[in-house]
Amino acid sequence: xxxxxxxxxxxxxxxxxxxxxxxxxxxxxxxxxxxxxxxxxxxxxxxxxxxxxxxxxxxxxxxxxxxxxxxxxxxxxxxxxxxxxxxxxxxxxxxxxxxxxxxxxxxxxxxxxxxxxxxxxxxxxxxxxxxxxxxxxxxxxxxxxxxxxxxxxxxxxxxxxxxxxxxxxxxxxxxxxxxxxxxxxxxxxxxxxxxxxxxxxxxxxxxxxxxxxxxxxxxxxxxxxxxxxxxxxxxxxxxxxxxxxxxxxxxxxxxxxxxxxxxxxxxxxxxxxxxxxxxxxxxxxxxxxxxxxxxxxxxxxxxxxxxxxxxxxxxxxxxxxxxxxxxxxxxxxxxxxxxxxxxxxxxxxxxxxxxxxxxxxxxxxxxxxxxxxxxxxxxxxxxxxxxxxxxxxxxxxxxxxxxxxxxxxxxxxxxxxxxxxxxxxxxxxxxxxxxxxxxxxxxxxxxxxxxxxxxxxxxxxxxxxxxxxxxxxxxxxxxxxxxxxxxxxxxxxxxxxxxxxxx
Ligand SMILES: [Zn+2]
Numbered sequence: 459x460x461x462x463x464x465x466x467x468x469x470x471x472x473x474x475x476x477x478x479x480x481x482x483x484x485x486x487x488x489x490x491x492x493x494x495x496x497x498x499x500x501x502x503x504x505x506x507x508x509x510x511x512x513x514x515x516x517x518x519x520x521x522x523x524x525x526x527x528x529x530x531x532x533x534x535x536x537x538x539x540x541x542x543x544x545x546x547x548x549x550x551x552x553x554x555x556x557x558x559x560x561x562x563x564x565x566x567x568x569x570x571x572x573x574x575x576x577x578x579x580x581x582x583x584x585x586x587x588x589x590x591x592x593x594x595x596x597x598x599x600x601x602x603x604x605x606x607x608x609x610x611x612x613x614x615x616x617x618x619x620x621x622x623x624x625x626x627x628x629x630x631x632x633x634x635x636x637x638x639x640x641x642x643x644x645x646x647x648x649x650x651x652x653x654x655x656x657x658x659x660x661x662x663x664x665x666x667x668x669x670x671x672x673x674x675x676x677x678x679x680x681x682x683x684x685x686x687x688x689x690x691x692x693x694x695x696x697x698x699x700x701x702x703x704x705x706x707x708x709x710x711x712x713x714x715x716x717x718x719x720x721x722x723x724x725x726x727x728x729x730x731x732x733x734x735x736x737x738x739x740x741x742x743x744x745x746x747x748x749x750x751x752x753x754x755x756x757x758x759x760x761x762x763x764x765x766x767x768x769x770x771x772x773x774x775x776x777x778x779x780x781x782x783x784x785x786x787x788x789x790x791x792x793x794x795x796x797x798x799x800x801x802x803x804x805x806x807x808x809x810x811x812x813x814x815x816x817x818x819x820x821x822x823x824x825x826x827x828x829x830x831x832x833x834x835x836x837x838x839x840x841x842x843x844x845x846x847x848x849x850x851x852x853x854x855x856x857x858x859x860x861x862x863x864x865x866x867x868x869x870x871x872x873x874x875x876x877x878x879x880x881x882x883x884x885x886x887x888x889x890x891x892x893x894x895x896x897x898x899x900x901x902x903x904x905x906x907x908x909x910x911x912x913x914x915x916x917x918x919x920x921x922x923x924x925x926x927x928x929x930x931x932x933x934x935x936x937x938x939x940x941x942x943x944x945x946x947x948x949x950x951x952x953x954x955x956x957x958x959x960x961x
Pocket of ligand 1: 499
């Protein structure tokens with residue numbers, strides 16, 4: 459363990475999901491492929507135009523701030539951040555420096571020691587996105603569709619202590635943004651952009667801060683921090699000096715590289731935006747927005763644990779076709795929390811179980827439902843949604859299906875066939891079982907009849923078993939099962955067989 463301790467802070471930009479842009483009525487459409495169609499005199503900075511604040515963007519920022527335990531000051535203002543770059547037609551970006559919409563919040567994350575840690579959030583403010591530059595061989599093109607899209611920036615205090623913790627923070631934030639429906643927060647589409655500030659300190663002495671940009675995935679956030687910790691440690695151990703700078707991340711080489719020396723706020727010549735009035739945020743508005751906040755991921759985790767007694771034991775990573783999340787967090791609860799549609803479907807299934815059943819039976823059914831949903835049904839869905847039109851299994855039918863398994867009316871082998879058919883046709887399970895003649899044979903007389911046939915047809919294995927070869931019994935059970943097309947209960951078959959063959 460190095461004697462240097464990392465202090466990591468994050469700056470996260472989020473493109474808000476609104477109908478129109480931040481200061482004009484152009485469409486905010488991140489799927490638009492034709493360049494320069496969602497533009498107007500305002501977002502291309504024609505002389506004489508004036509911006510108008512998008513109320514929805516302000517509301518979504520406040521909503522995010524409230525979900526992150528922030529204070530919402532009564533007044534908020536916009537400022538001009540001046541710099542020259544071809545993707546910025548005004549030569550300044552409207553942002554917030556002095557009076558952001560949200561201040562002093564925190565997000566509680568579960569750290570890897572499985573205790574929770576509060577990561578302080580300095581502020582959440584609102585600004586506008588810039589255009590996109592497309593670099594060709596010997597010229598560059600500019601697309602202003604993105605210029606003026608509402609961009610929310612969240613800044614944390616340097617409270618994160620490791621690469622994994624930083625990743626976990628960013629992942630949890632993404633989940634919250636999606637629950638709040640303020641952004642799709644897709645990193646690949648640039649809707650969520652994470653920048654890292656990292657310094658190494660020794661004996662409480664704060665080191666020089668380095669910023670890392672161009673991080674396009676949670677994995678690269680983690681890798682870049684790990685790389686940077688090693689790079690800086692090596693320099694410090696040789697008594698070298700860390701340069702305060704902005705570094706890029708090369709995902710292929712797995713290294714950071716120097717881009718430019720870090721600007722300070724004064725380099726941008728910030729001044730109050732004269733074209734926009736201050737925002738007055740009343741307590742009435744705050745209460746209204748607060749009332750719209752849905753159950754958040756952490757509340758859901760706690761409720762699922764409490765109400766459904768789902769254990770937090772991890773399910774095998776391979777049994778879940780969901781993209782792997784940061785390390786070990788793939789318990790049943792986590793699968794339902796990460797995938798909101800899925801969690802809602804699970805709850806609908808559970809609500810179909812008869813509440814008059816005994817506590818034990820209900821919770822066994824819930825556990826069985828959760829297992830079949832996460833493994834078998836997700837396997838059939840192959841990543842498709844539970845809320846899509848093509849998904850035909852009603853929660854009522856799924857609950858009935860699970861009950862049939864629980865009551866031993868179908869074996870797990872038959873269950874697979876039934877579920878596939880339910881998935882294809884949406885038919886109810888008892889109907890499928892009847893139509894395909896899949897009902898489990900529980901009539902012992904009938905099973906005995908088949909067993910007698912099998913014994914007669916397989917004298918050698920019978921002899922082997924009677925001479926003490928246990929494996930021969932499994933062979934005979936298999937023969938009976940195949941004769942019944944899997945419809946007999948393997949346990950009953952085994953019991954009757956060993957009784958019949960006992961000396
Ligand atoms: Zn516009």
